[in-house]
Amino acid sequence: MTLPPASTIGIVGGGQLGRMLVMAAAHMGYKTHILCEDENSPASVVSTFTTVASYTDEAALKRFASCVDVVTFEFENIPPASLELLQATTIVHPSPKVLATCRHRVREKSMIRDCGIMTASFIGVKSLTELKHAVEMMGTPCVLKTCEFGYDGKGQVKIESDDECEAAWNTLASKDTILEDWMKFEREISVIVARDVAGNTRCYDPVENIHRNHILAQTNVPAILPDEMAKDACNIAIKLAETLDLVGIMAVELFVMKDGSLLVNELAPRPHNSGHWTIEAAATSQFEQHIRAICGYALGYTTTLIPCTMLNLIGDEVLNWKEYAQNPKAHLHIYGKADIRAGRKMGHVTVLEKV
Ligand SMILES: Nc1ncnc2c1ncn2[C@@H]1O[C@H](COP(=O)(O)OP(=O)(O)O)[C@@H](O)[C@H]1O
Ligand SMILES: [Mg+2]
Incomplete structure (x- = not known):
């Protein structure tokens, strides 16, 4: 079933990923309802409706479930039992089982190994x-x-x-x-895979991720990899999405080792920071793709339209917005967080390399 326009998509979590999901849903004609624990979250300021409540408040969860047509989540630190409670009333994509696996590192890595895929x-x-x-x-x-x-x-x-x-x-x-x-990897890449209700999958091009102080600083699109390796990375992501019976999108973080082997580091069954570039530079943004998958649309093309670099604006870096505002290749995204704090993701900018 395809969810008709004017239906309401419930999103658990109020951060920047929720905010960008809301904006994708809005341009497809959907209403959104954010459930989060903080007032004035980045997502709630753009969402049609918001409920501020604890993720364990059963009455609030039941009320929220009864006002929405489908539920998704934008981060993993939700008790799986809360998602199960929502599922008793409404549809939840990805399923509580996917969340339960991916939010726990031992369960996650065990599942990956059970698929015959390497990890540390x-x-x-x-x-x-x-x-x-x-x-x-x-x-x-x-x-x-x-x-x-x-x-x-x-x-x-x-x-x-x-x-x-x-x-x-x-x-x-x-x-x-x-x-x-501790893996002495050569570099870090990630792949975003999307899977629809019917089980069709599409992968975005693998991208290279550069971390500073353990926080993603830069994503280079596409990662420069041998074709075979890029294909292997996508096949790993597809196999994991199928094993999890995923509906929605999932990021797969990988280590590229010196010998060319690929190890999966972690999974995120939601939009991911390393996929923000897709808003300007892919045929379908990761946010629209997620909404498409959970609403029963066919998946959109994942083709990279233009090589680019995504830079996170962390802490004070957001103050550089003026410089980017004067660059025609730069697309600024500011998340509207009230306080600048060291290490806090305040926004990002996607810089198109070739026009
Ligand atoms: N086993 C490992 N070997 C080498 N580097 C690692 C390992 N685990 C994590 N790292 C480094 O730390 C970063 C963050 O770790 P990760 O497990 O992805 O946690 P999170 O992103 O949830 O903070 C990784 O992207 C990688 O750079
Ligand atoms: Mg990580």
């Missing part, structure tokens, strides 16, 4: 004693991460030698962690 070696760790054993088995350097709630490098500590275990354990202050082998 990892061990689930639930105590300091387990951590010491795991570091002994894996060797250093390695990285300890919380299984849930990590983003932009938050919730992870690199361990360079055995005697750093206790400090790392105390820093994370979590009993549900994952130890990963």
